[in-house]
Amino acid sequence: MDKLKIADLFDGLAKTWDDNEHPRVFAIVEQIIGKINILSGESVLDVGCGTGILYPYIKKRGAAALHIDLSAGMLEKFNEKYPAARVMRADFETVNLPPSSFDKIIAYNVFPHFVDKRAVFAQSYKFLKSGGSLFIVHSMTRDELKKIHSGNKRTARNLLPDGIAMRRFYQEAGFKDIIMEEASPGFFSSGKKDLV
Numbered sequence: 001m002d003k004l005k006i007a008d009l010f011d012g013l014a015k016t017w018d019d020n021e022h023p024r025v026f027a028i029v030e031q032i033i034g035k036i037n038i039l040s041g042e043s044v045l046d047v048g049c050g051t052g053i054l055y056p057y058i059k060k061r062g063a064a065a066l067h068i069d070l071s072a073g074m075l076e077k078f079n080e081k082y083p084a085a086r087v088m089r090a091d092f093e094t095v096n097l098p099p100s101s102f103d104k105i106i107a108y109n110v111f112p113h114f115v116d117k118r119a120v121f122a123q124s125y126k127f128l129k130s131g132g133s134l135f136i137v138h139s140m141t142r143d144e145l146k147k148i149h150s151g152n153k154r155t156a157r158n159l160l161p162d163g164i165a166m167r168r169f170y171q172e173a174g175f176k177d178i179i180m181e182e183a184s185p186g187f188f189s190s191g192k193k194d195l196v
Helices: 003-020 024-036 055-060 072-081 117-127 142-150 163-173
Strands: 043-047 064-069 086-089 102-108 128-138 176-181 187-192
Touching (some): 024 055, 024 128, 043 117, 055 064, 072 086, 117 128
Parallel strands (some): 064 086, 102 128
Antiparallel strands (some): 128 187
């Protein structure tokens, strides 16, 4: 699916997105954020932020965050809920942000929708500070996501790559200390940029 179609898809879903969020997801997000271990004073980039599900968890931990998304509709809903948040409409695969500016980059529930998956890793590596980490995480396991997405022709091909491919993406971009957990709950992966 091309990027305009992806943006249109999520623009159309934005108004009712939060209404359709299953209550168990918030417990999963709490677990994921706990594993990411966001510290007070850190700088976090929330990629594919949607309507802002991660915002209160990041803010509660005292980190400064920039939230970006391709969908204007999702960001509009985000801004209604959290007017003080720093948000930006951008295509993460091509956005130009200052290099070495973030301690942590989180791509929550968005990775299957990227067109150029390698660019996500390359961009993340460039934007992370030395010793910073990229987290590609999902509230569902690979199999759960496949079941949901395969039932919709617009998202049938938007899946999480297998573990071997994900590990290769991290390695090719230069990440070390790669973690891949298939059901912890959901999908959890991370890689660290070397100290320079």
